[in-house]
Amino acid sequence: MENVKTGAIAGEKRETAVQKKRGLGIKEVLLTGILLAAGAVLKFFVGSVINFGMKPNFIIAMYCLIVILIKPRILEAAIIGILAGAICQFFPGQPYINFGSELLGAIAMCLFCKIPLEKLKIPVKPVVCTFFSTLISGFTFIGIMYLLYYARVDILIAPPTPLAIFLAIIFGTACINSIIVQVLYIPLKLALKVQ
Numbered sequence: 001m002e003n004v005k006t007g008a009i010a011g012e013k014r015e016t017a018v019q020k021k022r023g024l025g026i027k028e029v030l031l032t033g034i035l036l037a038a039g040a041v042l043k044f045f046v047g048s049v050i051n052f053g054m055k056p057n058f059i060i061a062m063y064c065l066i067v068i069l070i071k072p073r074i075l076e077a078a079i080i081g082i083l084a085g086a087i088c089q090f091f092p093g094q095p096y097i098n099f100g101s102e103l104l105g106a107i108a109m110c111l112f113c114k115i116p117l118e119k120l121k122i123p124v125k126p127v128v129c130t131f132f133s134t135l136i137s138g139f140t141f142i143g144i145m146y147l148l149y150y151a152r153v154d155i156l157i158a159p160p161t162p163l164a165i166f167l168a169i170i171f172g173t174a175c176i177n178s179i180i181v182q183v184l185y186i187p188l189k190l191a192l193k194v195q
Contacts, residue, residue, distance in 0.1 A: 031066065032070070036083060039058040039060075040058075043059055046058065063106050064129065065130075067110050069185070069189060077106045077109065081107060082102070085098040085100070085101070085103060104136055104137065105133050130180075130182075131175070138169075142170070
């Protein structure tokens with residue numbers, strides 16, 4: 001009789017574990033909401049103070065941090081990216097382009113996090129993954145903007161902004177975001193007790 005009860009309990013535990021893997025749990029959804037909201041608040045306040053081109057994009061930094069902490073599947077990372085793009089619509093800039101750039105940035109972060117960088121002696125995964133994900137987000141943003149606005153404009157009437165300026169901003173933002181995520185990753189990982 002005890003064996004039957006133990007088997008039933010063990011079966012329930014296995015079923016719970018399987019259900020948890022199907023999607024994000026309450027803890028992960030709350031963490032996503034809190035960090036994206038924090039990113040929006042920081043972008044609003046810090047963005048109004050720092051205004052020399054190379055400033056951190058806290059929304060990108062926060063979704064990179066979310067992805068590396070909760071390790072979502074690609075579809076879940078895509079949803080996080082779309083939410084980040086929706087939040088970006090409340091800030092000045094080119095409308096709607098962030099939906100594409102943050103979608104690809106979040107998917108890239110998810111894929112980069114699957115690369116086994118743990119074999120290295122120093123924990124560089126947050127820095128490396130965030131840096132390249134920010135680059136992908138930035139290049140996607142610039143690519144879409146050039147296609148939408150500069151491909152149809154007469155170069156003599158409205159010359160496009162030189163690409164070198166955008167490259168400096170993208171690489172500078174990627175460096176700053178990488179530092180932010182690296183600094184926040186270890187304390188949040190310890191506080192949330194994630195693997």
